[in-house]
Amino acid sequence: MADGTEANRFSGRVRRYAKVGTAMGGIAARFAGQRLGWEGDRGRNASELAVALGGLKGPLMKVAQIVATLPDVLPREYAAELKQLQADAPPMGWPFVRRRMAAELGPDWLQRFGEFPHEAAHAASLGQVHKAKTLDGETVACKLQYPDMASAVEADLGQLRLIFSLYQRYDRAIQTENIHTEIADRLREELDYRREARHMRLYGRMLTDEPGVHVPEPHDDLSTDRLLTMSWLDGAPLMQSVDAPLEQRNRIAYNMFRAWYVPFYGYGVIHGDPHLGNYSVRPDGTVNLLDFGCVRVFPPAFVQGVIDLYRALDEGDEALAVHAYESWGFSNLSKEMIAVLNQWAGYLYGPILDKRARSIADGEFGIEYGAGVAHKVHAELRRMGGVKPPREFVLMDRAAIGLGSVFMHLQAEMNWHELFHDLTKDFDAQALKKRQSAALKAEGLPLPS
Template identity: 60%
Template sequence: MGGVGARMASGRMLGRAVDQQALGADLRQALGSLKGPVMKIAQILSTIPDALPRDMAAELAQLQAQAPSMGAQFVKRRMRAELGSGWSERFQSFEREACAAASLGQVHRAIGPGGEDLAVKLQYPDMASTVEADLAQLDWLLSLYKRYDRSIDTRHIREELAARLREELDYGREARHITLYRAMLADEPQVHVPALYPDLSTDRLLTMGWLQGSPLLHFKDADLETRNRLAIHLFRAWYIPFHRYGVIHGDPHLGNYTARDDLAINLLDFGCVRVFPPAFVGGVIDLYRALRDGDRDLAAHAYESWGFQNLSDELIDVLNIWATFLYAPLMEDRPRLINAAEQPGQYGAETAAKVHKKLKELGPVTPPREFVFMDRAAIGLGGVFLHLRAEVNWYQLFQGIIEDFSVESLAIRQARALAEAGL
């Protein structure tokens, strides 16, 4: 990572052109070996068209499902540690080579004792200490950021990233997330959540039913109707849990979804799930209505309900710039792209730069912890929609989900669903 930073810095200081593909390859190798929070940042960046140079984005996109994997002897030792010496007898077959590898573990295909097609997610060894080391790296990066830019106080960002990442180490918790999602999306026939196999799972091993599907990028050049159907199913898969249960999938990058032959969506990973207080979700709806109706007082109430403090009129105006950018597709009652700008990624970067400049003038802002993954998820999901180039009436989709919204009813549904899932 130090070498990558030095190459970037020297190129900037000396005015040299940097080979973006080579730099991207170096970053992919460094981030893939870290297998932690910094890699997740790269995954999100790679999903947003135009956010990074094309060659670099192509290299980093490989991190989504193909981080460097571990060998067969490692797999045997790890499986023995989780299921005992006779572990292989509990499967009809087990592929020793991983079919996918990501930040905290790798996935193997297997056939269960009853002939079931399985996805077996095996955590890398000693990941708890690895994550803590990566968080120390993140502290270093954030302290470096703080030295030259004080517009955003990052302490809550670090706290939130650390809390979610430590949760992801607990595959028992992820199993409960799967149970939760199966309940929340039980009435959505176009969204599939894998079955859970508790007898073949531990706190570091998660065995699920295999969901057959194709990567979403395979549909990038499909006809518009196909791309629109995929986008609608994705929209419902993400927004229904949030607006009806206060739960989000906090890592909505391309590698966490596949599409079936009938264009139904498979959800593949449930490690990064965030549960929000009902009042926070109420604030999301309030801000939408405030922007729609030009109601400054309601906008201030929404930000306060999220935990923003010391709100001046100027700060509200700056926050509204970013909020208007995020909410824009939900405001127009017509089919449209999620971002209709000629270069959507560049447009997003320009909006973020405008907000950043204003925040530097107004002094440091401390984003509440809950805001961190909400914002990240919104950007990640928008990146998926950008790749699909879907032209959908997002307004009508959104209205259909929030039409009977109330904080009180969400609180009741949430409490019941969390209790039933053991969360």
């Protein structure tokens, strides 16, 4: 039986480098000939890169999806192509499943289930899920990690560092050291399925009073570091609801908003991967959260900074804005830099600053307007020598942009201002610290540094 995460083996990394290198070699050669690849036929290079990454199982595809949602980390042509990558991948066959399950639960593993189908219900970048039954008849999801993922993660993170360094030699608007560090830490955590089980219980605890959100329960006796067995939650993909009546779409949007932001403003915890495959919708409009590998815990001061920046933008308080940015880890901020950062913040905060019911993409806050703001901010940052975003910013930006995309798909019309104020009107950083400490300790998780 496995008792730890598979070793980050040199041989495994070499095999992974070979796969990635073969997939990207031709593209990389053109990068060198076209001012490191960021000029010339960007559209063609970006399309070929997406095809190459889409054929690879493992973390590189997940990294590509994360990076694609972060403004200005890569050229727009690359981000647009990488956003199209899907998490679904061809599943591994039954001989593989038999070997992996025996390695995790022992040679008699099949006798510990009432049913265990040969075919996977879902396959993703780091593992695949089988819809099984326990001996007492409960339907469960068995999430089984692919082999050699630790080696693949380290090899792929090395490739990501190379891509970032190439881009920064051409464009220094966004310094990527902290972005790489944050992605690396979160990806390594995703390999630890026992940690994910603790995250799952933490979310069950934090959302216990939210009737519109459902969280599975892990089965410790059928789980290991690389196998996570949990209760099965039935639901339909969100995209099947985009043509539902507005009332139903608004109900789903409300529940999604609560699912992400009750934990953040109540406990300083955020689900960092709002990918369409990580939740499903029930007929009554309630939602299921399904994946807890990418979870970020923030110090209370960071959460306070999010609220402070809202107030600064709402009241035109420049000193409070400076305080908010500094509480997140920005440093050496000039008056000019603050003005530029506030342009992007104004776009992200726009829906909650607008005191009316509206869609996320209403008026000047639509996708085209947002792209224009991002382009303008990027140009200004580049002119001023660049900015180094704090690492905590990575998943906050991803959550905000990812959820915004969900709300746009739903065309939900909500009073986002009221939703935000309902969660933050009585905010107290010290009270959050106590709740956070109690919840994390109860689930055996570390406090934020």
